[in-house]
Amino acid sequence: MDGFLVNETPLRVGVGREPPLGSAVDIAVYMVNGIPCIPGSSLKGLFRSYLESIAASKGYKVHEPWDERAVEEEAERGDFCPICGIFGNTELASHVRVYDAYPKDGIFHKFQKTGIAIDREFGSVRPGLGPFVEELISPKTRWTFRMDIINIDIYPEKSTDDARVQLLKTLFQTLTSIGLNIGSRKSVGCGLIRLEEAKWCRYELSDGLLRMVCGGEIK
Numbered sequence: 460m461d462g463f464l465v466n467e468t469p470l471r472v473g474v475g476r477e478p479p480l481g482s483a484v485d486i487a488v489y490m491v492n493g494i495p496c497i498p499g500s501s502l503k504g505l506f507r508s509y510l511e512s513i514a515a516s517k518g519y520k521v522h523e524p525w526d527e528r529a530v531e532e533e534a535e536r537g538d539f540c541p542i543c544g545i546f547g548n549t550e551l552a553s554h555v556r557v558y559d560a561y562p563k564d565g566i567f568h569k570f571q572k573t574g575i576a577i578d579r580e581f582g583s584v585r586p587g588l589g590p591f592v593e594e595l596i597s598p599k600t601r602w603t604f605r606m607d608i609i610n611i612d613i614y615p616e617k618s619t620d621d622a623r624v625q626l627l628k629t630l631f632q633t634l635t636s637i638g639l640n641i642g643s644r645k646s647v648g649c650g651l652i653r654l655e656e657a658k659w660c661r662y663e664l665s666d667g668l669l670r671m672v673c674g675g676e677i678k
């Protein structure tokens with residue numbers, strides 16, 4: 460499937476040295492040869508953690524991706540949880556591939572914001588750490604989005620009891636409506652992304668070639 464991701468709020472740009480309050484999870488964007496990039500691995504991680512919370516609310520036993528014991532138990536039972544069934548684990552290949560997202564036609568605007576390092580513990584300005592400059596990408600940037608879903612029968616839609624299909628549909632519904640937040644510091648109003656103009660194409664393997672069989676829009 461493909462479409463465009465639109466950031467409704469600014470996206471934080473990661474630099475060589477992080478601002479004092481910055482942590483890896485807050486960084487949505489990296490500059491690659493002067494062009495911002497949202498790594499596919501970050502998007503995949505975002506989708507996974509969102510669907511973990513959805514699966515848990517539906518009563519599935521979910522576990523952390525690095526929980527080796529849970530993975531081994533599932534492998535012994537021969538029954539992986541739907542999250543592993545989508546994103547894979549050490550025993551099972553991932554059924555989704557998310558590509559790096561770049562600004563459509565290379566169009567983006569970068570701006571800077573000066574922040575002050577606030578001591579988390581005391582809520583005061585931390586001595587010895589001057590103001591730092593954050594770089595941000597302006598809202599309403601359109602990013603190319605591509606995701607491959609391999610051997611999960613999601614489109615064209617039909618009734619199914621495959622929990623993976625239901626979870627992925629929930630993901631796309633959320634992405635195309637309210638969006639998802641790619642940063643962890645939601646209070647600062649950064650990192651909300653939405654999916655627009657999403658389309659799917661179904662490919663099937665025949666005679667050793669991948670052929671497109673049908674396609675449609677995701678609503």
Ligand SMILES: [Zn+2]
Pocket residue numbers: 522529530533539540541542543544
């Ligand atoms: Zn699992």
